Amino acid sequence: MTDERGLRLAALPRDHPCGRCEVRLDTFCGALKAKELAEFKALGSTARAEPGQCLFHEGDTAELVFNVTRGTLKLYRLLPDGRRQIASFIQPGDFLGLTVEEVHAYTAEALEPVDYCRFPRERFDRFADEHPEIGRELYAMAAHELAAAREQIVLLGRKTAIERVASFLLARFDRVRARNPDWEIVRLPMTRTDIADHLGLTKETVSRAFTSLRRRGLIALIPDARVELLRREPLEHLAAGERG
């Protein structure tokens, strides 16, 4: 298990039919009683997607809501001439497909093998309506996503190439550290092209930025698509946009 969730997941009973699901819904564990949680989980069914498979495409009617339990996806939109913008990367624990629109505005494609629970949207919505505490959780999640989206807006609107890459890496490191405070290595399951399409750059520029950060001694590139954080402070300064 090389993935960033690391030890905690490894310690869980993998054979339990909803073992993974149980963890990834921990957001709701605080909000729901055991009985209600079981009831909620009964609404969904588990499934798997292989790399390159899409859970839904831009323009599809939004019939399902997803909760990712393993693996990473990219959420992107294509312009008519093929330019691509990746709005965000979706990781274990994230919900996906929540929308008030009729159709999805983005395509969700698996980067690696992905396990997920899927809920019929109608049943999901009804459950949320009947359980205000869930509604509140969903609201908090939307608010967090909005904050993250606006962070990305600042990045795309005003940061230089190397600042964007520094911000991206720090966001990855922080996500790992939330669970493993002393973890200094993160795996990047996405290609340079994916990162570029997320940061509004080209793959070449992303690669040059990685090289520059490595030469400055801020990071190290490790086999198996991993990155090690060597010096956090200067990386944070770069990410914050302090010129120098």
Added chain:
Amino acid sequence: MTDERGLRLAALPRDHPCGRCEVRLDTFCGALKAKELAEFKALGSTARAEPGQCLFHEGDTAELVFNVTRGTLKLYRLLPDGRRQIASFIQPGDFLGLTVEEVHAYTAEALEPVDYCRFPRERFDRFADEHPEIGRELYAMAAHELAAAREQIVLLGRKTAIERVASFLLARFDRVRARNPDWEIVRLPMTRTDIADHLGLTKETVSRAFTSLRRRGLIALIPDARVELLRREPLEHLAAGERG
């Protein structure tokens, strides 16, 4: 009354203490009974901000929630060296200051004289908790804002200068047309610098894009900071990112 809300507001009793407020809370009119609506409005008090004044600054503790009833604001963040990114422009009817964080991540500054209702956050939250239908409205609003933010991400990440300006103008026109379907003129209360800081460009590039659109016969620039839409189709093609 040159402003885009146009006739509808003009027809309201201006002397009524909450006349304006009544309109701008129309989002909730459908969700709440008259008695509850009155109860809700009693939570807030009206106030005014002059151009340049800020309702709150980046880093302030979030103690109030705002609902704008007249005028336009810009919501922005500054990088340490002065680079600025305007996340969005806030218009009559919009809520402001809704966050699950303790502090505001952005500064909200008035572009023109702004009237607004303000609600103590605690009371606002409690009311929302007690009225699930309000919670649902808030969730829908957050979802819409998230969709708009992601639209902006596509714009900033992958569109050219002229495509960004075309998208920006169309968004303005569409907002007007939602209320006045045959309205083809929009006032832009923000400066070229503001537009530039919203679109990730410089004021010179924005100005050149306006000139280019005018020379192509897609728009006309009218005194009093207004723009007329002459040819919608080609502007939409540009905004959508069809190269050519």
Added chain:
DNA sequence: CGGACTTTTGACCAGGCTCAATAATAGTGG
């Protein structure tokens, strides 16, 4: 080991930025 793919690096190019000058516009006070 071989082939496909990804990443890195290099050389050159261009879209948009910077700096600067001019023009238009909006206030302001006489």
Added chain:
DNA sequence: CCACTATTATTGAGCCTGGTCAAAAGTCCG
């Protein structure tokens, strides 16, 4: 109403960051 000023918008010239195109090096498979 108009001159005067301050601010904003437009236009021009040159530059630079990051894009494009191409080649080499590295990686991951079977």
